[in-house]
Amino acid sequence: MAATSKPTVGFVQTLNRRPLVKYLFWFGIAVALVLLGWIFNGLKGGFFEFPLENWVNIGVDWLIIKLAVVFDSIKLITQIVLNNLERFLLWLPWWVVLIAIILIAWRLASVRVAIFSGAAMYFIGTLGLWELCMSTLALIATAVLISIVLGIPIGILSARSDRVDNVVRPVLDAMQTMPAFVYLIPALMFFGIGKVPGVIATVIFAVPPAVRLTNLGIRQVPGDLVEAAHTFGSTGFQLLLKVQIPLALPSIMAGVNQTIMLSLSMVVLAAMIAAGGLGREVIMALGQVDIGRGFVAGTAIVLVAMILDRITQSLGKKRKMSTL
Amino acid sequence: MSDNKSPRGKISCRNVWKIFGPDPQSALSLIKDGMTKEKVLEETGHVIAVRDVSFDVNEGEVFVIMGLSGSGKSTIVRCLNRLIEPTKGQILVDDIDLATMDEDALREARRHKISMVFQHFALFPHRTVLDNVAYGLEVQGMHKAERRKKAMDVLDLVGLKGWETNYPHELSGGMQQRVGLARALAVDPEILLMDEAFSALDPLIRRQMQDEFLNLITEVHKTIVFITHDLSEALKMGERIAIMKDGEIVQVGTPEEIVVVPADEYVEEFVRDVPRSKVVPVRNIMKEPAVTLYSWQGPKVALMEMKQNNANYAFILDPGRRLRGVVTADEAKQAIKEGVARLSKMVKGNALQIGPDQPIEEVIPLAATTDNPVAVVDEDERLIGEVPRTELLIGMTGEGNNNGGDK
Ligand SMILES: Nc1ncnc2c1ncn2[C@@H]1O[C@H](COP(=O)(O)OP(=O)(O)OP(=O)(O)O)[C@@H](O)[C@H]1O
Numbered sequence A: 001m002a003a004t005s006k007p008t009v010g011f012v013q014t015l016n017r018r019p020l021v022k023y024l025f026w027f028g029i030a031v032a033l034v035l036l037g038w039i040f041n042g043l044k045g046g047f048f049e050f051p052l053e054n055w056v057n058i059g060v061d062w063l064i065i066k067l068a069v070v071f072d073s074i075k076l077i078t079q080i081v082l083n084n085l086e087r088f089l090l091w092l093p094w095w096v097v098l099i100a101i102i103l104i105a106w107r108l109a110s111v112r113v114a115i116f117s118g119a120a121m122y123f124i125g126t127l128g129l130w131e132l133c134m135s136t137l138a139l140i141a142t143a144v145l146i147s148i149v150l151g152i153p154i155g156i157l158s159a160r161s162d163r164v165d166n167v168v169r170p171v172l173d174a175m176q177t178m179p180a181f182v183y184l185i186p187a188l189m190f191f192g193i194g195k196v197p198g199v200i201a202t203v204i205f206a207v208p209p210a211v212r213l214t215n216l217g218i219r220q221v222p223g224d225l226v227e228a229a230h231t232f233g234s235t236g237f238q239l240l241l242k243v244q245i246p247l248a249l250p251s252i253m254a255g256v257n258q259t260i261m262l263s264l265s266m267v268v269l270a271a272m273i274a275a276g277g278l279g280r281e282v283i284m285a286l287g288q289v290d291i292g293r294g295f296v297a298g299t300a301i302v303l304v305a306m307i308l309d310r311i312t313q314s315l316g317k318k319r320k321m322s323t324l
Numbered sequence B: 001m002s003d004n005k006s007p008r009g010k011i012s013c014r015n016v017w018k019i020f021g022p023d024p025q026s027a028l029s030l031i032k033d034g035m036t037k038e039k040v041l042e043e044t045g046h047v048i049a050v051r052d053v054s055f056d057v058n059e060g061e062v063f064v065i066m067g068l069s070g071s072g073k074s075t076i077v078r079c080l081n082r083l084i085e086p087t088k089g090q091i092l093v094d095d096i097d098l099a100t101m102d103e104d105a106l107r108e109a110r111r112h113k114i115s116m117v118f119q120h121f122a123l124f125p126h127r128t129v130l131d132n133v134a135y136g137l138e139v140q141g142m143h144k145a146e147r148r149k150k151a152m153d154v155l156d157l158v159g160l161k162g163w164e165t166n167y168p169h170e171l172s173g174g175m176q177q178r179v180g181l182a183r184a185l186a187v188d189p190e191i192l193l194m195d196e197a198f199s200a201l202d203p204l205i206r207r208q209m210q211d212e213f214l215n216l217i218t219e220v221h222k223t224i225v226f227i228t229h230d231l232s233e234a235l236k237m238g239e240r241i242a243i244m245k246d247g248e249i250v251q252v253g254t255p256e257e258i259v260v261v262p263a264d265e266y267v268e269e270f271v272r273d274v275p276r277s278k279v280v281p282v283r284n285i286m287k288e289p290a291v292t293l294y295s296w297q298g299p300k301v302a303l304m305e306m307k308q309n310n311a312n313y314a315f316i317l318d319p320g321r322r323l324r325g326v327v328t329a330d331e332a333k334q335a336i337k338e339g340v341a342r343l344s345k346m347v348k349g350n351a352l353q354i355g356p357d358q359p360i361e362e363v364i365p366l367a368a369t370t371d372n373p374v375a376v377v378d379e380d381e382r383l384i385g386e387v388p389r390t391e392l393l394i395g396m397t398g399e400g401n402n403n404g405g406d407k
């Protein structure tokens, strides 16, 4: 790069334009961090000791105290939704639920999916797992509901602003690269054990695809269609409602589908912190090395997964057909 | 630079710049300090897409902006409704500067004043043809029944009645662009921006659309900015043409001026293959009529005049100098034998009548269908000149020769 006289440009632009400066900058920050760690903890075993563990503990303690109101209200809302849903599902006679599932599968997907879903649900009943299945469904439904309510708006925001996207994207990356059960830890820390932390951990695990695919779907709306919407004097809201969301719908639905599937897999894991449901059966079977019990519970989980997948997948496909 | 009193057109671009990149203002000052755009691109990564462009578009005119790919046509036309924010300069529409308008005022202008047709149609795939056309009215907040009725009327205007419930992908390219046009016309804008609106169509369909469009705009009175990279389209559509090169306008003029007096080598290169006959009007090659007589004069006088002027026909006029017919030398001799007293009694044939502004090219095929002389008349049928057939042939070959019509 020729280093002749430059015009007055901002610091960020200098960073972007000169890779060397950029690397030096980050290197400097890294060195500063290590030095900080050293000042706090001294040298141990030849390594610069970085007291991340302490910091996190201190941070979490501080958060729990300072944000008690926030955590309590999250807990309360989740609890209300979850409990009512679960109680409602268990209050309904099993055949009402069965018929409802068949109808939903038939309306949203096809006759074949409806027949399959009905048969699979009935089979789960014959395995004696109906109640556990209902409470798993309630857990999933609650987690998915919260994921959608959070994920789609965040996806929309990050589609509309690169700045938001630049913050959200690395967070999502981190969320998706970590093994699922890692989310049990913060959930445990902030909410104790039980169903609510199970739902929270599930939301953390399952929300990224809803955000990502909403973001992607909106960003993939062809630029000239957005231009056309602007040309006719659409407000930002009109653009979103009349053009971007309808065109992003197949992608958003694919995201919802993934969110549901991830929820299911996480709900099983969440049984480790006493979230209950079918996952509890698996955990207990594992503990007792009861192969038969584990197999039965596993089969039920797979069947639920297949039903949910078939129904939501065809939802996305149907939308695709009518928009393209 | 507030020369607010000078008369302006409907749209007036004043020293408009558009620079793409993270810090356009600094790139602008570099340019003003004399750095070349290549150097600016190389050193700072800024693209100078539009460079100090000024032009005026008159009310009701079709103003064509033509240039090669990358010359900045799409950028400048998008500055006119601020789909792209100009870096610097004024965009005056009815003497109000669009460039400094706040968001609400801009939205109002877009809703009611300025509309646009896109190269690749940009129809909403999830909406029916009717709802596409009604889109502009919908965002204005018009009620469903009313906007659908309006949209139907416009669909009828562009010849798409019966297609309203179809989806865009069920239509051919030409039909899709009619929808695009209808969508733009539905809000009854004063200004229509067309960015290569017909470029994506097959040549045959394109020509048909051009003709229909020219027809249409005689019915709806609009000011039109028409972008194209195709010279023959520019010559056909434009009342005036601006030629763009590397973000700058190198010439603005009528089709004739562009072809006959190109401003520089770049324009000359462009128009090299255009037959001059395509744009040069017959006015430029017409002559004084050799022999004109009044209808009350007699055949003897006629024959004498013809002999004197070395002609074998004469134009016959009425007292208002309106063209009444043509008499040949043979017919005059015959009339003398038969003892006819006045020319008015013996006029049989007439001349081929053409207007002074018709391009030569249009006249040639007409002239080929008849042996009669070619007379140039004004709107009131008054004779103002004639075009000798030899001149027609010369006009046809002109300087730029060969047949290369398109491109
Ligand atoms: N968003 C952008 N960012 C950077 N450069 C751009 C951007 N848009 C256009 N340009 C550049 O600006 C110049 C003018 O582009 P523009 O699209 O206006 O050309 P055009 O005359 O419409 O060409 P075409 O006939 O290909 O449509 C080109 O060099 C192009 O690469």
Ligand SMILES: [Mg+2]
Residues within 6 Å of the ligand: B073, B074, B075, B196
């Ligand atoms: Mg273009």
